[in-house]
Amino acid sequence: MSASPRLVEVRQKVLKRNDLLARELRQRFQAAGVYVVSLVSSPGSGKTALLEKTLSLVRPNARVAALVGDLATDNDAVRLRRSMALVRQITTGTVCHLDAEMVEKALADWNLADLDLLFIENVGNLVCPSSYDLGENLRAVLMSVTEGEDKPLKYPTIFNTADLAIITKADLAQAVEFDWDAARQNINAVRPGMEVIALSSKTGEGMDRWTEWLLDAARRPFRCK
Amino acid sequence: MHELSIALSIIEGVEEEIARRPGARVTAVHLNVGPLSGVVKDALLFSYGLACEGTSLEGSRLKIEEIPIVLYCPVCRQERSAHSMQRLCCTVCDTPSAEIRRGSELEVSALELSSVGADL
Ligand SMILES: Nc1nc2c(ncn2[C@@H]2O[C@H](COP(=O)(O)OP(=O)(O)OP(=O)(O)O)[C@@H](O)[C@H]2O)c(=O)[nH]1
Ligand SMILES: [Mg+2]
Ligand SMILES: [Zn+2]
Numbered sequence: 001m002s003a004s005p006r007l008v009e010v011r012q013k014v015l016k017r018n019d020l021l022a023r024e025l026r027q028r029f030q031a032a033g034v035y036v037v038s039l040v041s042s043p044g045s046g047k048t049a050l051l052e053k054t055l056s057l058v059r060p061n062a063r064v065a066a067l068v069g070d071l072a073t074d075n076d077a078v079r080l081r082r083s084m085a086l087v088r089q090i091t092t093g094t095v096c097h098l099d100a101e102m103v104e105k106a107l108a109d110w111n112l113a114d115l116d117l118l119f120i121e122n123v124g125n126l127v128c129p130s131s132y133d134l135g136e137n138l139r140a141v142l143m144s145v146t147e148g149e150d151k152p153l154k155y156p157t158i159f160n161t162a163d164l165a166i167i168t169k170a171d172l173a174q175a176v177e178f179d180w181d182a183a184r185q186n187i188n189a190v191r192p193g194m195e196v197i198a199l200s201s202k203t204g205e206g207m208d209r210w211t212e213w214l215l216d217a218a219r220r221p222f223r224c225k
Numbered sequence: 226m227h228e229l230s231i232a233l234s235i236i237e238g239v240e241e242e243i244a245r246r247p248g249a250r251v252t253a254v255h256l257n258v259g260p261l262s263g264v265v266k267d268a269l270l271f272s273y274g275l276a277c278e279g280t281s282l283e284g285s286r287l288k289i290e291e292i293p294i295v296l297y298c299p300v301c302r303q304e305r306s307a308h309s310m311q312r313l314c315c316t317v318c319d320t321p322s323a324e325i326r327r328g329s330e331l332e333v334s335a336l337e338l339s340s341v342g343a344d345l
Contacts, residue, residue, distance in 0.1 A: 005252050005337045010242055012333040014234050014256070097227055128227035130263040131331065156310040157263040160325075189312050192321035 018132055021100035025135025032112035035218035036120065038134055040158055041142035042151070043124030046168040048076040049201040050142065051119055055083045057211050062116040062218065067106050069098040069123045076121065086110070097128035100135055117218055126155040138217060144169040145178040149186055156190040164195050166210065171200040228268040231331070232276035238333060239282060246338070253286040253337035259328035260294060260310045294328030 013019060029036050039047045048068070055064055065086035068076045077089035090098060090106050103120065112118075120136060122129045141162035143151045146169060152159045159165065165187045173180070184196055197213065199206025235254065243249050258264055266289055273287040294307040298315035304326050305315040314321045 005339045008336045008338055010333055010336055012238050012242065014231060014238060014331045014333060095230065127263065131227065153311045157261055160261055188321065190310065192313055192323045
């Protein structure tokens with residue numbers, strides 16, 4: 001009864017639902033005039049520490065909020081609430097990355113027009129978040145000096161999908177004999193031309209360059225993916 | 226490991242597609258995967274089998290075609306293959322380029338269908 005199989009061409013992006021939702025989010029962000037920055041890194045590279053510091057530094061100049069993804073706890077949200085008002089936790093359970101739907105739900109009752117800058121801290125993971133567009137305007141990938149210079153070569157995809165690389169924990173660089181040139185070379189090999197900022201959330205070195213860069217980027221016209 | 230999420234998205238998309246073709250049964254799904262998609266082939270094949278259980282795609286095969294990275298070389302002024310994901314440089318003149326033209330794909334390209342009598 002069944003005929004021989006036939007091949008039907010379709011052209012369908014696997015993540016099209018996420019991509020569409022991310023595009024809608026990006027349009028909403030643009031209409032509301034809020035600039036959205038996501039942070040990705042392996043667990044413990046210093047995303048929350050950088051956000052704590054950043055929020056307190058830019059708050060006088062901008063209205064800021066943050067979404068924080070975490071598998072199980074709300075520790076990071078609690079830390080961030082100390083420095084500012086609007087923080088919301090997204091607990092992903094067993095899911096190892098944020099997606100556009102989680103972001104949309106988390107924002108549901110926020111008035112985006114009241115914000116200038118929105119940060120999204122992704123789940124600590126250098127692999128899975130790379131495939132999911134969250135509607136962000138800028139994706140920053142963090143690597144700490146204690147992780148070693150070769151992280152970009154081991155996780156090229158996440159570096160490749162990022163717009164900015166931040167080398168964190170610069171205060172520990174000497175102790176671990178961090179090779180700055182090698183790190184920059186490796187970043188450039190997987191994402192030619194990407195901007196690199198080195199900083200320490202502990203001592204504050206490099207923070208001025210980052211916040212200037214951020215406020216400047218937020219003022220530039222929106223990029224459209 | 227987000228390959229299970231990816232597998233579920235593939236199934237969701239394919240089920241949508243065949244809902245428009247009554248009587249068709251999917252025997253294989255053809256998928257283009259670029260190295261920059263962030264998806265690991267073996268993990269995806271494994272997850273796909275699991276995710277298909279209990280769906281109309283149960284028993285179907287996932288046929289993955291790996292798409293090589295192609296970038297636009299500003300010096301050669303044309304599309305060129307890249308050395309590797311770890312070295313995004315033109316294979317002809319060695320110029321680095323972030324202008325990626327292929328290699329990030331994660332898309333269903335075709336379905337193999339067997340009909341159960343009805344029109345496709
Ligand atoms: N010395 C030093 N320690 C830092 C710095 N930034 C973060 N840390 C420490 O590194 C550890 C992890 O920092 P977090 O900010 O929690 O890292 P995270 O990326 O948010 O971690 P997850 O959310 O679990 O992925 C903490 O003990 C921080 O105090 C830094 O600039 N210098
Ligand atoms: Mg954190
Ligand atoms: Zn060339």
